[in-house]
Amino acid sequence: MLARHWAQAPPEGATVVPQSRRPLGGHLVWDPLGDAPPPAADVVIAFAGTTPGRGDPGLNIDLGTAAVRAAREAGARRLLLASSSAVYGAGRGFTEESVCRPVNEYGAAKLAMELAVAGAEVETCCLRIGNVAWADALLGRIGGDETFLDRFADGGGPVRSYIGPRTLARVLETLARPATPLPAVLNVAAPEPVAMADLLDAAGARWRWRDAPEAATQEVTLDCARLSVLHRFASDAAAPQVLIAEGDGVKGSA
DSSP, X not given: OHHHHHHHSOOTTXXXXXXXXXXXXXXXXXXXTSSSOOOOOSEEEEOOOOBTTBSOTTHHHHHHHHHHHHHHHTTOSEEEEEOOGGGTOSEEEEOTTSOOOOOSHHHHHHHHHHHHHTTXXXXXXXXXXOEETXXXXXXXXXXXXXXXXXXXXXXXXXXXXXXXXXXXXXXXXXXXXXXXXXXXXXXXXXXXXXXXXXXXXXXXXXXXXXXXXXXXXXEEEEOOHHHHHHSOOOTTTTOHHHHHHTTTTTOSOO
8 A cells, every 4th residue: 555655756865765575566576585686775674463363463573683683784874663452461541661561462572572672783763553544444444244343341342543544654754753763662553542433434344342351352452652753744734534534545465
């Protein structure tokens, strides 16, 4: 989705070189776990990884350390490395200083990746990204069978910190600029959390409630005050209808 956005709206004063392991229109073919040296780059944005239920979670650690090596060999001054809000576990308003208590293997692997790259010789910022609209399990199911949403004991549904794909691209452009040194970890989401039910309604999806299973998590939300100092968000960046609209022209399988 990021590559599609930048193809339509290239960042000013920069050239984006998307990468994939297999031939994909316009992408550099390069394997981050292979032996071939990477091309020269000023900033490396490393989003390669496995997701829950798809691949070995531990591979995220290998990919993180490979990204550091690639950034060093490419002569990059900065590495933006995708971590996840899953490092925190369940709860509300996590700051970057909050204690991390991941509740699944994916979150644990991302936290281990952060620890593995700490102190890298290349400036590395691990981005603890919330849910990306249209790249998440909820919106990715729209268009198929009816969607079910967990309803908890208080009558409410799941709440998450979201960011739209186009807004995420603009945030990355901001973080790639050399003006300000970045922290080792940074929460990345729109400033306000979003109820998943509101997202489904904004998308016009067919959905209904089901009783939440005991293991379900009602809230995982981020405090993004630190990011908001670095990047100026649009006032409606977290509005459900905006998050839905940001998928136009960029969502789909890659």
